[in-house]
Amino acid sequence: MLNSLNVAQSGLYASKVAVENVSNNIANENTPGYKKRVIDQRELEHSDSRFYGRGVEASSAYRITSIYMSQNLIRETTRENYFIQKSEMLGNIETAFKETEDSGLSKDINRYLQAVENLRTSPTSEIYKSDLITHGSLLVENMQTIYGDIEKAEELTKASMQENIDKVNGILKEIGKINQQLGKSQMASNDLLDRRDQLELQLSKYVDISSEEFAGTYTLKIGDIVAIGNNTIIRDITVEDTYSPQVDRFLKDDGKTSSILDGVTFDNDDTITYKLNNENEVSIKFGEAIDTDGDGNPDFTVDETNYVRGLVSKINNDPELSKTVVAYNGTYSEKPDGSKVTKDTQDNFLLIEAANPGEKGKFEGRLTVTEQTDINDPTSVTSKNTVFRDEYQSKDGENSVQIFAFDAPIELRSGILKAQSENLTTSSPSNKFTIYKDKLDALAQTLSDITSKFVKTGDTTYIEGGISTDRYTGNQDDIVDINLFSGSSVNTLKFNSKEVNNLDQTKLDYLATLQWKTNISFEGKGQDTPGLEATSISEYFQEVRINVSSDKETSDFLLKTQKSVKQSVESSYDNLVKVDKDEEMLNLIKFKSAYTANAKIVTVVDEMLQTILGLR
Structure with a gap:
């Protein structure tokens, strides 16, 4: 009978611990990174062969988690943040190309072409000459402004990347400190494990990571490179810029x-x-x-x-x-x-x-x-x-941004730093900054070329541009120099205003034809054999703007899709690990009833003992 009291007492204690655990779960329902706890209750070992036991033991509280679902959430979080960063950068590019009804490079191109047409009708008009100088200069200036805005977006991305590198190193150090604290205790502290999981999730925004704990040793990898090994050996990551010449x-x-x-x-x-x-x-x-x-x-x-x-x-x-x-x-x-x-x-x-x-x-x-x-x-x-240079054996000048852990380069697959590094590396096919700067350079180079020289071959037919006339084998005196624009890129493009005074009727008639020409090549090899993508000057720039908007729209769609995937994984994970208040209230009722039942047993045994003692 006294054993019954011990059994009931163990039940009272186990129920009390369970109620306290429920209380702790409810209190931490909104604590970031908190995973609900479950009390590990088990029967106390029997001391002999008698059929009744010795009661129950509340041995420990363990976290509800899933390594598989956690890794899935980390992976989808990394991908989501890759698309967030990419969409943000494309948004900056789209802003650079933004136009209104009265302003924008499209309007500048049309105004320049109209100014040429106006001067063609009256080649000696000082007003029309001044107008051409104004709009030719504005065309170059605004083209360089767009280009400069893209370069500013690159600079901001580079500065942000260094800040993100510092954040990543800060998180790695925090994880290292937690591992040190965990190593000092015989049993892992649940709150420290929660904190480490939360830090891993934060880290996954910037880089793709994987972690494992085997035989008490924790290892975390960024890409395929170990960033934390043997629990506390931490490798800081760095970003290195390399520049190779054209x-x-x-x-x-x-x-x-x-x-x-x-x-x-x-x-x-x-x-x-x-x-x-x-x-x-x-x-x-x-x-x-x-x-x-x-x-x-x-x-x-x-x-x-x-x-x-x-x-x-x-x-x-x-x-x-x-x-x-x-x-x-x-x-x-x-x-x-x-x-x-x-x-x-x-x-x-x-x-x-x-x-x-x-x-x-x-x-x-x-x-x-x-x-x-x-x-x-x-x-x-x-x-x-x-x-021309041999394209296969030549190379363009490159800016390369690579992330290292010590001397080991890290090949990232996703995350914010992946999006930033690939858009700062000029050789990357995913570099949107370079793609649109190259398109602007192609426009500048073609504009400079076709307004530099020409040869008139008929009443309304011409050999257009400096590159094509370089191959003209007829009377070299037939080559007419204009040199209205010069340069081969946006940064080197110039409008030579002094040449406006040298524009006679012949030159203006040629320049006016460019306004209506729909097979201009922007490939940098001359106008002799325009490719399939040849178009007009205005339509070329409109196509660039359409491509920017299309890229942004595609990126936003991919981001939206990835958000849905991540939210689905996160919802499943949260359903497993997060505190469910309704479930906890049911547990509270259950453990309260158990506590009441065990207390009733103590009361019954006490009454039985009182009865036995009263038999004397």
């Missing part, structure tokens, strides 16, 4: 032979011209004496065996071109002091490298080889070839 190689597919004189016999009065950014140029002529070291004494006379070295000397000694590019006779090797040397015992191939590394050093260059029987006779040109 390199143009003018060579054949064999990777060794120059492509400049491919199929051309280079002899008397022939010239090779290198033009940079549709503005500055240098030329070498067969038989010209070249002074490579500037000592006043010619080092060699240009012929078919040394024309590459002649071009290298001319480019590197030109005061304008040398600010932007450096020319080499083939692939160079670097000395310990950083100087670059080439094997100059013979011609190799022309290599042009940007003077400044990265996207900022971007340039456009091309070669024109002119075969001519008499340098003084503009009708004696027998062939003209335009030579």
Whole structure:
């Protein structure tokens, strides 16, 4: 009978602990990261073979959780934040292209074209000339404003990325401290485990992570790189920027032979011209004496065996071109002091490298080889070839943003930092900043090209642009120079207002045709053979704006879809781990009843003992 009292007493204690646990669950219902607790109740071991037991024990409280569902939530959270960040960046780009009924680059293009048309009707009108200067200058200015806004969005993204790196390192340190505290106790503290889970979820917003705990050892990986190992060994992550220069190689597919004189016999009065950014140029002529070291004494006379070295000397000694590019006779090797040397015992191939590394050093260059029987006779040109760089063996200037843990690069698959790094790396196909800056550069380059030169071939037909006229083999005096715009990119684009006074009726008639031309090529190779995507100037920019809006809409749709997926996973996870007040109230009633029942047993046993004692 006394054993019954002990059993009932254990039931009272277990019910009391269970009620306290219910109370704690309800109190922490809205605590971030809190997972509901369940009391582990079990029967006390029997001390002998008798059929009745020794009661119940409330041994511990454990958290309700699921590693599988938790990892799913972390993964979907990472993806959601990737799309959030991407949508935000596209929103910044869309804002840069935003227009009103009265303002915007579309209006600037139309006003410029209308100003050309107005001046064509009255070429001597000072009012129309002033109007053209105003709208031509505004067109360049506003194009550069849009470009600058995109660059500002890049700079903000880069600053935000560094802040996010600092946040990630802060979270890793907090997890490390929690692991230290957990390591000091024999049993893991539920509140510390909750806090660590919450920190993992916060971390998953920035990077894709995975964690596991095996044999008491906690490991957390970012991507495939261990960020926390052996519980407390923490690797800070860093972001590193690398810049590589643009390199143009003018060579054949064999990777060794120059492509400049491919199929051309280079002899008397022939010239090779290198033009940079549709503005500055240098030329070498067969038989010209070249002074490579500037000592006043010619080092060699240009012929078919040394024309590459002649071009290298001319480019590197030109005061304008040398600010932007450096020319080499083939692939160079670097000395310990950083100087670059080439094997100059013979011609190799022309290599042009940007003077400044990265996207900022971007340039456009091309070669024109002119075969001519008499340098003084503009009708004696027998062939003209335009030579562009080999696209497969050349490379654009690159800005690369890579995240490291110590010396190990981290390949992220999702998260905020993934979206930011890929949109700051120019070679990434997902870089929307670069995509739309390149489209603006293509517009600027084409505008500069088609307004630089032309050849009239009929009453209303022309060879348009500097690139195409570079291949014109007729009377060279037929080539009409306009030079209204110059440059090969938005940053180098200029409106040459002084040339407005030189616009005669012939030039204005040509410029006016561009307003109606619907097969303008924006591929940077001239207007000879426009591709399938050729269009008008106005329609090209409208298509760019449509693409921006389409990209933003697609991104928002993907974000909306991912939010739904994440919310579904989160709802299932919350149903498992979060406190359900209705469920807890039922538990409260259940454990209260158990407590009352055990108290009743104590009362009954007490009455039985009183009865027995009263038998004396």
